[in-house]
Amino acid sequence: MVVDAWMQHPTRRMLEQDWLESLRRWTGEEFAAEVPVGRTIAAMDGGGVDVGLISAWYAPEGVLVSNDEVAGFVAQYPERLVGVASVDVRRPMDAVRELRRAVRELGMCALRVVPWLWGLPPNDRRYYPLYAECVELGIPFCTQVGHTGPLRSSEPGRPIPYLDEVALDFPELTIVGGHIGYPWTVEMIALSTKYPNVYIDTSAYTINRYPPELVAYLRTHGRSKVLFGTNYPMISPEKALSGLEILDLDTEAQDLFLSGNARRVFGLT
Structure with missing residues (x-):
């Protein structure tokens, strides 16, 4: 089994955002105004991905992919x-109520907030009610670490001190840092090693671009702490998994990386 820990099935509202222009240049991808869910499933099939975690997107510009839309996509497959x-992290109590509804009524398995969208690092006080609710609901908090591909400031993606302080304040909170953390990958590995509930996912990077430090971590004491991800549709599953053999993982490490860690962290059956 292969589980993709970071995907999104985009809406037209999301694809029209100006800050995606840099990613279009990097990937050479152009997307139709509306993308059928079947296209996402076909991309998963093309890369051998069995299960994909697709996220809603809330931003200061508005709701780009709503929780209800995500639930509708999931209902199809x-x-x-x-x-x-x-x-919307700017309205903490409304955000807590919406998270509670999304998990209890819509069946969501985690919360994802992308700090660069809001210009607020994850130790900002507006996130803290959400962290407490994630602990109560028993779900992970997923976030982006490292520089931003889109045309926004990279500063909120620094693992230290921002995510370090969150892990200290909420030792019961499971945190998944997506996008490796580059150019602060070593900082992200340090946090994942330091805290039992902090993990890394490899979304937004193809295997031949994994930093050497991450590959060494995957092979050794970090084998239970790294999850596979793509950041589809910006990187297809087929492209993201190409060259898997160059990681030189033993059977246990590869199984944990491709599915075992994600199934444990997200409570997937």
Whole structure:
């Protein structure tokens, strides 16, 4: 089994955002105004991905992919897709109520907030009610670490001190840092090693671009702490998994990386 820990099935509202222009240049990808869910499933099939975690996107510009839309996508392919919630962090109590609804009524398995969208690092006070609710609901908090591909400031993606302080304040919170953390990969590895509930996912990077430090971590004491991800549709599963053999992982490490860690962290059956 292969589980993709970071995907999104985009709406037209999301694809029209100006800050995606840099990613279009990097990937050479152009997307139709509306993307059928079947295209996402076909991309998963093309790369051998069995289950994909697709996220809602809430931003200062508005709701780009709503929790209800994600639930609708999942309903079309319930054996292949799992929903991840998002919320408007500027309204903390409304955000807590929406997260609670998304998990309890819509079946979402995690919360994802992308700090560069809001210009707020993850130790900002507006996130803290959400962290407490994630602990109460028993779900992970997923976030982006490292520089931003889109045309926004990279500063909120620094693992230290921002995510370090969150892990200290909420030792019961499971945190998944997506996008490796480059150019602060060593900092992200340090946090994942330091805290039992902090993990890394490899979304937004193809295997031949994994930093050497991450590959060494995957092969050794970090084998239970790294999850495979693509950041689809910006990188296809087929492209993201190409060259898997160059990681030189033993059977246990490869199984944990491709699915075991994600199934444990997100409570997937």
